[in-house]
Amino acid sequence: MYTQKVIEHFTTPRNMGEMEDADAIGKVGNPVCGDLIWIYIKVKDDVITDITFKTFGCAAAIATSSMITELTKGKTLKEAYQITRNDVAENLEGLPPIKMHCSNLAADGLHKAIEEYLEKTGRTIDDIK
Amino acid sequence: MVEQVNFNHSAGVPIDERVLQAMEPYFRKFYGNPSSVHSAGQQSAKAIENARVQVSQLIAADSKDRIIFTSGATEANNLALQGFAYRHRRNGNHIIISQMEHLSIINTVKFLSKQGFEYNQVKVDQYGVIDTQALQKAITDQTIIISIQHGNKEVGTIQPIAKISKIANDAAIPLHVDAVASAGQIPIDVTKMGISMLSLSSNDLYGPKGVGALFTKRGISIQPILLGGGQEYGIRSGSENVAGIVGMGAAAEIAQQQLEKNATHLRGLRDNLIKGVLNKVDEAYLNGHPKNRLPNNANIRFAFIEGESITLHLSLHGFLVATSSACTSKTLAPSHCLLSMGVSEAEAHGALQLTLGRENTLNQVDRFIEVLPPIITKLRAMSPLSKDVPYDLFEDEEHDHEHSHEHD
Numbered sequence A: 001m002y003t004q005k006v007i008e009h010f011t012t013p014r015n016m017g018e019m020e021d022a023d024a025i026g027k028v029g030n031p032v033c034g035d036l037i038w039i040y041i042k043v044k045d046d047v048i049t050d051i052t053f054k055t056f057g058c059a060a061a062i063a064t065s066s067m068i069t070e071l072t073k074g075k076t077l078k079e080a081y082q083i084t085r086n087d088v089a090e091n092l093e094g095l096p097p098i099k100m101h102c103s104n105l106a107a108d109g110l111h112k113a114i115e116e117y118l119e120k121t122g123r124t125i126d127d128i129k
Numbered sequence B: 001m002v003e004q005v006n007f008n009h010s011a012g013v014p015i016d017e018r019v020l021q022a023m024e025p026y027f028r029k030f031y032g033n034p035s036s037v038h039s040a041g042q043q044s045a046k047a048i049e050n051a052r053v054q055v056s057q058l059i060a061a062d063s064k065d066r067i068i069f070t071s072g073a074t075e076a077n078n079l080a081l082q083g084f085a086y087r088h089r090r091n092g093n094h095i096i097i098s099q100m101e102h103l104s105i106i107n108t109v110k111f112l113s114k115q116g117f118e119y120n121q122v123k124v125d126q127y128g129v130i131d132t133q134a135l136q137k138a139i140t141d142q143t144i145i146i147s148i149q150h151g152n153k154e155v156g157t158i159q160p161i162a163k164i165s166k167i168a169n170d171a172a173i174p175l176h177v178d179a180v181a182s183a184g185q186i187p188i189d190v191t192k193m194g195i196s197m198l199s200l201s202s203n204d205l206y207g208p209k210g211v212g213a214l215f216t217k218r219g220i221s222i223q224p225i226l227l228g229g230g231q232e233y234g235i236r237s238g239s240e241n242v243a244g245i246v247g248m249g250a251a252a253e254i255a256q257q258q259l260e261k262n263a264t265h266l267r268g269l270r271d272n273l274i275k276g277v278l279n280k281v282d283e284a285y286l287n288g289h290p291k292n293r294l295p296n297n298a299n300i301r302f303a304f305i306e307g308e309s310i311t312l313h314l315s316l317h318g319f320l321v322a323t324s325s326a327c328t329s330k331t332l333a334p335s336h337c338l339l340s341m342g343v344s345e346a347e348a349h350g351a352l353q354l355t356l357g358r359e360n361t362l363n364q365v366d367r368f369i370e371v372l373p374p375i376i377t378k379l380r381a382m383s384p385l386s387k388d389v390p391y392d393l394f395e396d397e398e399h400d401h402e403h404s405h406e407h408d
């Protein structure tokens, strides 16, 4: 049911693990199945210089977490905030329909991390739009 | 290619070679319809009667009892409950089942509850064993039928059917038993056990898929749910699946003859598997009853990780297993059995169902015990959860627990 790309990211996930000196962490839970994704980001001059994840979830959740960190690294906060679940799914060459909600979770985690960072620096998402 | 090892017999069993041979002539050579008077028809009719005897012997049924062949255990369960409820409506409208039942029981009583019937789901303890006091209390003067499974496919727990049937018989209420998971694994004697109706599946006996049977004791009358030409005592119309029925009969006979031998083999593998995994992996727990469990079932949950991920890694190593995780169910809800046993949603996520079969070997079990621990370690390294970061920290976040708890 999964594409080769999903299996590949699932078995060898990129940017996996905790980030000790993270500038912000986006912690989200999946309202559908109860799974969790944490996204850690390091930011310099509004550019995401480093990003890692930790995930408690299915193969799709792990693969989408891995993919979103790849897509995000080096992007500005503004660019990163525009990444959607469809971008993640497309880059994984598709996800089974019942697994689309897992890619939502990864995108939500990233957005939450960015919002946290902005809040810490006294801004909101409107300030970078 | 890695060797494929099936530890998922609860989902599908390879048909026994001898069964296949017994069926073969009934596809082309003996093609007659058992309802025909001519010799080809009569040949098929005789084959079906022979299969009836083979199936009744597996459960020690009397020759005056009935074995009604169906399209599988789901139909047998539907027929038992709907057929009995409609037929005995005037005697009452209340049905008792347990929390551990298969969805073909749960969804049937839900359906009946829209037709004017009511039902109770008797609770179970942490091992999934039905609370017999609660069963006793659930009985009302409206109760017409009690349906309790014998063994649970998912977690392996065996119900105390003798105790349950005593309660039912004392109240003069017939007992239906779903024996899909237990038949051929542990002895069944419908007479001694005081069972009025019992459902069986052919594939679980190493017979073909698409065949099942409902046993009804002499004197138990049910109404058909499929109407037509009046086959199978008028209870289950439709031209008989002759080859399939012959296959189920042959499978039942082999299962009966080899019951002790197979059970001993499976128990050995199962106990090695459970011991090996629990020894090698910490924060791993056995689900289901530690002793009263099906010979072929090991259900183990691993804290902090999710079952589909474990399953997929295992399958890359050739091991075919199943999980109770919400992430693999069609409704994305966790297993209703585990939840009934008091396992939390987060814990249910990491549950593996390992169901062994006759063809499995100790070698395969040993290899599994080697392959599994690094997978668990790898997934735990990925998880934000640990002993220090329990799941309930997040319970208050936007979790919606509003999904229905059905799992197939």
Ligand code: FES
Residues within 6 Å of the ligand: A030, A033, A034, A035, A056, A057, A058, A059, A060, A061, A099, A101, A102, B326, B327, B328
């Ligand atoms: S995270 Fe649970 S289904 Fe994907």
